[in-house]
Amino acid sequence: MNRAWAVFKAHPYISNVLGYTTLFASADLIQQSVLGGKLSAGSSSRDSVGINWHQTARVATVGFCFHANFNYHWLRGLERMLPGSGVRAVTGKVLVDQLVAAPLTISAFYIGLSLLENKDDLFEDWRHKFWTSYKTGVVYWSTMQAVNFTFVPPVARTAFLGCIALTFTIFLCHLRQQRSNKPE
Numbered sequence: 001m002n003r004a005w006a007v008f009k010a011h012p013y014i015s016n017v018l019g020y021t022t023l024f025a026s027a028d029l030i031q032q033s034v035l036g037g038k039l040s041a042g043s044s045s046r047d048s049v050g051i052n053w054h055q056t057a058r059v060a061t062v063g064f065c066f067h068a069n070f071n072y073h074w075l076r077g078l079e080r081m082l083p084g085s086g087v088r089a090v091t092g093k094v095l096v097d098q099l100v101a102a103p104l105t106i107s108a109f110y111i112g113l114s115l116l117e118n119k120d121d122l123f124e125d126w127r128h129k130f131w132t133s134y135k136t137g138v139v140y141w142s143t144m145q146a147v148n149f150t151f152v153p154p155v156a157r158t159a160f161l162g163c164i165a166l167t168f169t170i171f172l173c174h175l176r177q178q179r180s181n182k183p184e
Contacts, residue, residue, distance in 0.1 A: 009155055016158035017068040023162035024063030027169030028056045035174045059173065062112040067105060067165075072158045074101050079154050090149045094142050102141060106133045109172055129175055140168055 007015070032051050074097075082092040110126040110133075119125075144164040152160045 012155050012158075013072060016072050016156075016162075017064070019159040020068035020071060020162035020165070021060055021064040023166045024067060024169055025056055025060035027166050028059035028173045030166075031170045031173035031177070032056070035170070058113055058116040059169075061116060062109060063169075066108045066112060068158070068162070070101075070105065070108070071161055075154070075157045075161065078149075079157075085150045090146055093149045094145050097145050098138055098142060102134060102137050103130075106130060106137065106172070109133075109169075110176065113176065125176055133172060133175060136171065137168060 029051065032055070078093045078096065082089045082096070107126055107130065110129060111122050114122045114125055145161075148157055148160050148164070
């Protein structure tokens with residue numbers, strides 16, 4: 001374990017980004033396996049176990065290309081802007097995180113997946129699911145980020161974020177697979 005931690009500390013960017021991406025893609029696999037996600041329009045068929053690997057690859061791509069990299073740099077920036085783990089610093093980090101990063105990352109999730117699926121309306125899922133996602137996220141992420149900023153050393157915060165993002169990403173993947181309640 002000490003050796004793994006030494007490698008992690010020696011290569012924090014690579015360790016954090018790869019760990020976050022793996023957890024992000026795992027969330028889609030769990031959503032498909034446990035919650036029974038439906039096959040999206042324009043996606044290929046499932047394998048014999050019922051997994052749509054193209055969907056998981058798209059989620060991993062969004063996770064790698066945006067979420068993992070954004071969160072790595074975002075958390076470093078927050079720490080520079082509001083250093084420390086005292087009540088005042090943590091409260092400030094959580095507020096800024098929820099007001100700036102949360103809307104951005106939720107938007108990137110919905111719009112990024114729509115882009116990768118070549119949807120005609122890239123903003124359809126975002127319009128129908130953003131507010132539900134954001135309101136749920138404010139409750140979940142405010143608590144989880146307070147723990148992250150208080151107890152986790154800065155070098156491991158993106159990886160910890162990936163662990164707690166697993167649950168929220170399962171929620172987002174599941175919500176995304178639900179039909180929108182829009183008038184036809």
